[in-house]
Amino acid sequence: MLASGSPEEVAPSNTETKELESTPKVKQEELSPVNDEVSISNGNGADLHQETPQSNERQVLPDQPDLKVIQRKITGYVGFANLPKQWHRRSIRNGFNLNLLCVGQKGLGKSTLINTLFNKDLYDLSERPVTEMADLKLEDGVNPPEQLEEEQPTIKIETVSTEIEENGVRLTLNVVDAQGFGDAIDNTDSWNPIVDEINSRFDQYLDAENKIERTVITDNRIHACLYFIEPTGHCLSPLDIEFFRAVHEKCNLIPVIAKSDILTDEEIEKFKVTIKDQLNEAEIKLFEPPKYLIDDEETTNRSDKLHSKIPFAVVGSTSDVSTPDGRVVRGRAYPWGIIEVDNEAHSDFVYLRDLLVRQYLEELRERTSNILYENYRSEKLKNLGIKQDNSVFREFDPDLRQKEEKQLHEAKLAKLEAEMKAVFQQKVNEKEKKLQKSEAELFARHKEMKDKLTKQLKALEDKKHQLEMSLVNQSANSPVQTKKKGFLR
Amino acid sequence: MTSDRALVGISNLPNQRYKIVSSNGGTFTLMVCGESGLGKTTFINTLFQTTLKHVDSQRRNQPIKKTVEIDVLRAVLEEKNFSLRVNVVDTPGFGDNVNNNKSWQTIIDFIDDQHDSYMRQEQQPFRTVKFDLRVHAVLYFIRPTGHGLKPLDIETMKRISSRANLIPVIAKSDTLTAQELQDFKIRIRQVIEAQEIRIFTPPLDDSSSPDPALMEHARQLIESMPFAIIGSEEKYDNGQGQMIAARKYPWGLVEVENDSHCDFRKLRSLLLRTNLLDLILSTQKLHYEAYRKLRLEGAGSTEDPSLPTRAPARKLSHNPQFKEEENALKKYFTDQVKAEEQRFRQWEQNIVNERIRLNSDLEEVQAKVKKLEEQVRTLQLRRH
Numbered sequence: 001m002l003a004s005g006s007p008e009e010v011a012p013s014n015t016e017t018k019e020l021e022s023t024p025k026v027k028q029e030e031l032s033p034v035n036d037e038v039s040i041s042n043g044n045g046a047d048l049h050q051e052t053p054q055s056n057e058r059q060v061l062p063d064q065p066d067l068k069v070i071q072r073k074i075t076g077y078v079g080f081a082n083l084p085k086q087w088h089r090r091s092i093r094n095g096f097n098l099n100l101l102c103v104g105q106k107g108l109g110k111s112t113l114i115n116t117l118f119n120k121d122l123y124d125l126s127e128r129p130v131t132e133m134a135d136l137k138l139e140d141g142v143n144p145p146e147q148l149e150e151e152q153p154t155i156k157i158e159t160v161s162t163e164i165e166e167n168g169v170r171l172t173l174n175v176v177d178a179q180g181f182g183d184a185i186d187n188t189d190s191w192n193p194i195v196d197e198i199n200s201r202f203d204q205y206l207d208a209e210n211k212i213e214r215t216v217i218t219d220n221r222i223h224a225c226l227y228f229i230e231p232t233g234h235c236l237s238p239l240d241i242e243f244f245r246a247v248h249e250k251c252n253l254i255p256v257i258a259k260s261d262i263l264t265d266e267e268i269e270k271f272k273v274t275i276k277d278q279l280n281e282a283e284i285k286l287f288e289p290p291k292y293l294i295d296d297e298e299t300t301n302r303s304d305k306l307h308s309k310i311p312f313a314v315v316g317s318t319s320d321v322s323t324p325d326g327r328v329v330r331g332r333a334y335p336w337g338i339i340e341v342d343n344e345a346h347s348d349f350v351y352l353r354d355l356l357v358r359q360y361l362e363e364l365r366e367r368t369s370n371i372l373y374e375n376y377r378s379e380k381l382k383n384l385g386i387k388q389d390n391s392v393f394r395e396f397d398p399d400l401r402q403k404e405e406k407q408l409h410e411a412k413l414a415k416l417e418a419e420m421k422a423v424f425q426q427k428v429n430e431k432e433k434k435l436q437k438s439e440a441e442l443f444a445r446h447k448e449m450k451d452k453l454t455k456q457l458k459a460l461e462d463k464k465h466q467l468e469m470s471l472v473n474q475s476a477n478s479p480v481q482t483k484k485k486g487f488l489r
Numbered sequence: 490m491t492s493d494r495a496l497v498g499i500s501n502l503p504n505q506r507y508k509i510v511s512s513n514g515g516t517f518t519l520m521v522c523g524e525s526g527l528g529k530t531t532f533i534n535t536l537f538q539t540t541l542k543h544v545d546s547q548r549r550n551q552p553i554k555k556t557v558e559i560d561v562l563r564a565v566l567e568e569k570n571f572s573l574r575v576n577v578v579d580t581p582g583f584g585d586n587v588n589n590n591k592s593w594q595t596i597i598d599f600i601d602d603q604h605d606s607y608m609r610q611e612q613q614p615f616r617t618v619k620f621d622l623r624v625h626a627v628l629y630f631i632r633p634t635g636h637g638l639k640p641l642d643i644e645t646m647k648r649i650s651s652r653a654n655l656i657p658v659i660a661k662s663d664t665l666t667a668q669e670l671q672d673f674k675i676r677i678r679q680v681i682e683a684q685e686i687r688i689f690t691p692p693l694d695d696s697s698s699p700d701p702a703l704m705e706h707a708r709q710l711i712e713s714m715p716f717a718i719i720g721s722e723e724k725y726d727n728g729q730g731q732m733i734a735a736r737k738y739p740w741g742l743v744e745v746e747n748d749s750h751c752d753f754r755k756l757r758s759l760l761l762r763t764n765l766l767d768l769i770l771s772t773q774k775l776h777y778e779a780y781r782k783l784r785l786e787g788a789g790s791t792e793d794p795s796l797p798t799r800a801p802a803r804k805l806s807h808n809p810q811f812k813e814e815e816n817a818l819k820k821y822f823t824d825q826v827k828a829e830e831q832r833f834r835q836w837e838q839n840i841v842n843e844r845i846r847l848n849s850d851l852e853e854v855q856a857k858v859k860k861l862e863e864q865v866r867t868l869q870l871r872r873h
Contacts, residue, residue: 058615059613059615059616059617059618061618067561067563068563069563069564069565070541070562070563070564070565071564071565072537072539072541072564072565072566072567073566073567073568074537074538074539074566074567074568076538077568078536078537078538078566078568078757078761079568079757079758079761079762080515080517080566080568080571080573080761080762080765081568081569081570081571082761082762082763082765083510083515083571083573083765083766084506084507084508084510084511084571085507086763086764086765086766086767087506087507087510087766088503088504088506088507089503090766090770091502091503091506092503096499096502117497118497119496119497164497164499165499166496166497166498166499166500167500168500169499169500169502169503170499171497171499171502212781212782212785212786213782214778215774215778292508292511292512293512293570294508294511294512294570353497353498354498357497357498357499357501357502358497358498358501359501359505360505361502361505362502362505362506362509363505363509366509374616374617377614378614378615381614382614386614388613388614388615389609389613390613392606392609392610392613393610393613393616393618393619393620394620395620395622396561396602396603396606396620396622397561398558398559398560398561401559401602405808405811409808409811409814412815413814413815413818416815416818416819417818420818420819420822421822424822424825424826424829428829431829431833435833435836435837435840438840439840439843442840442843442844442847443847446847446850446851449851450850450851450854453851453854453855453858454854456858457854457857457858457861460858460861460862460864460865461861463865464861464864464865464868467865467868467869467872468868470872471868471871471872474872
């Protein structure tokens with residue numbers, strides 16, 4: 001039916017078909033899926049190495065590339081062996097720092113021992129008894145029982161700082177004193193404020209480490225904890241053990257038997273054995289002085305001896321006393337003799353000082369930083385939901401890196417391609433639909449109009465036919481009429 | 490006894506540090522950078538007094554590759570019971586092409602990459618073992634032309650100096666006379682200053698009681714920069730019965746360890762004997778921190794300060810081949826788009842043609858209608 005029409009005229013005079021003209025033009029920008037913003041921001045290295053859930057809990061090293069490492073002993077003088085010397089010099093310039101926590105009941109001579117250890121009056125000992133008297137009054141139950149519970153001596157954490165210099169070497173010392181520990185009637189959870197203090201110092205360091213700007217980080221972490229054991233001569237109290245359990249994995253724990261001059265040598269030995277057994281049983285980890293390969297025999301022996309002396313039985317005294325043989329020593333004078341602080345035969349004070357300052361201060365700091373703090377940090381980050389990505393722990397290998405780069409690049413390309421393809425396909429589909437619709441509309445419109453016209457045509461043909469018929473009839477009747485007319489004429 | 494009693498023992502603390510470092514050992518990553526044939530490999534072997542790397546005769550004879558590569562040599566060296574892990578990073582292919590545009594990119598990418606890798610390791614909850622290949626020093630070998638620095642030297646050094654400790658050296662300096670060398674050094678120093686290239690200088694002791702001998706030594710090192718060096722693995726008799734590292738010419742013996750012949754000893758002092766720790770610490774505190782800051786600042790910090798800021802994804806290195814492939818892909822799609830557009834234009838034309846055909850079809854019918862209407866009208870008139 002449509003084919004019958006011949007396209008002779010171009011200009012469509014008919015207004016009804018006009019809307020067919022407005023077919024939209026294809027725009028290059030619309031169709032082009034090339035987009036320079038395509039990035040691989042999500043395609044980081046982690047995507048390349050799928051992780052197993054177990055590896056989230058610890059450091060598991062991935063397979064390492066097989067790399068050759070040359071091993072050589074150098075006979076001449078190259079000079080890199082100077083590095084420890086350079087560190088030596090540098091450490092004097094930087095200075096040293098020790099944060100020492102002291103825990104123990106009142107009256108065990110904490111302040112005296114600190115003063116003796118650092119040979120400095122960090123604590124003013126002359127004023128102490130007065131405050132102790134006041135505290136005792138309170139504890140003796142002058143107040144009614146209900147009030148007593150509220151006014152129990154709470155643990156007060158106080159820090160005393162000082163700087164000590166010897167032969168051009170500076171040490172910044174911060175003594176953190178947990179006052180009032182074990183002084184209450186009910187000491188349940190009384191270690192919590194101390195644990196909180198240790199934790200908050202770790203947190204502070206962690207925050208500083210995570211900061212974007214972190215050129216100077218002050219180390220306020222507790223490097224060692226001196227715990228004063230009451231010289232009962234029997235065994236550790238449950239409170240001692242509970243405290244050890246709470247802190248031994250958070251700081252270098254150094255237990256000392258306070259005021260050991262009230263125990264005889266045999267009593268001390270027995271007491272030490274009991275304490276060591278108790279510590280073993282409770283699986284309490286203490287700081288152990290490390291051994292160095294470069295140490296000579298004498299040093300190694302001394303380190304062994306030091307280790308065997310733990311828990312150190314100590315006495316402290318800052319007063320000078322004269323011995324019968326005419327020496328002036330730090331010590332305590334009794335009618336039966338003089339106990340010398342700095343005499344290895346009299347107490348373990350010298351060993352304690354070796355551990356805390358002379359031999360192992362830096363090792364205490366190393367262990368705090370590399371093990372205790374790291375454990376705390378790992379646990380904390382894990383609990384915060386930070387996932388461990390072990391794929392980052394790998395030796396650099398140029399070939400592997402190249403392969404990785406290629407993978408990253410291919411992932412990027414694939415993403416780009418998929419995106420462009422999608423945009424392209426969408427635009428093509430849209431355009432096709434639009435054209436198909438135009439086509440369909442064109443045909444529909446044409447059909448409608450054609451129908452209308454055909455109907456019109458049909459009606460006219462009918463009318464014409466009728467008219468023709470009536471005309472024929474008219475002409476058939478006309479003779480009569482003519483006759484009639486003729487009649488009239 | 491009394492004097493010992495009065496001492497707390499703090500003066501022993503530096504010795505503790507000494508012991509710890511001694512037993513832990515150290516790590517030193519040195520990058521050598523410069524065109525081939527400037528004696529980089531020989532220098533490394535001379536510096537460590539052992540043949541760590543054989544001069545690669547194969548590579549010398551092979552046609553020059555188009556790309557700059559990264560080559561890492563790893564060694565554990567022991568001197569006086571102190572063990573040092575030495576990583577030497579070489580960049581074969583640098584500056585060897587006709588067009589060396591962007592040939593520093595591989596070097597820059599490597600330095601950034603190591604910082605990036607360390608940062609990612611440091612951010613993990615569990616990080617006992619870390620692999621550290623951060624570059625502590627970059628030796629940039631300058632060709633002993635006697636004229637000045639090439640644009641490639643300047644551009645490359647500029648970029649390195651913002652990321653690592655840069656130490657420029659005049660290679661094979663025995664080809665320059667003392668006067669030529671002096672003039673060359675002055676010219677290089679002028680360019681370095683004018684271009685604001687930061688080169689590594691030994692830090693001067695800022696403490697209250699600086700060691701005057703060390704200060705003088707540091708001053709001498711700074712004055713001699715850029716160091717003029719020669720390298721030799723051969724040993725010759727110096728005429729006094731000593732066998733020394735040197736280069737033998739008919740006109741004389743050039744001694745490596747002779748301060749009046751070259752600056753080798755000064756450079757060794759800077760790299761190892763006196764300033765090794767300064768190189769390591771400044772890499773950690775300046776360059777690594779600067780990189781970390783730059784990367785994390787872009788990431789936007791987390792609200793919880795105890796959470797480490799997540800580093801954004803590692804960026805891809807600037808490989809020209811990758812760019813080409815990307816462009817090819819884009820071109821492919823552009824071509825596809827063009828082909829489709831052509832198809833749609835044809836389709837649209839077809840629709841227009843069809844419309845014209847249908848229009849004329851309708852017109853034809855309409856003409857018939859009009860004709861009939863006319864006929865009907867005539868007939869009606871006739872009827873009346």
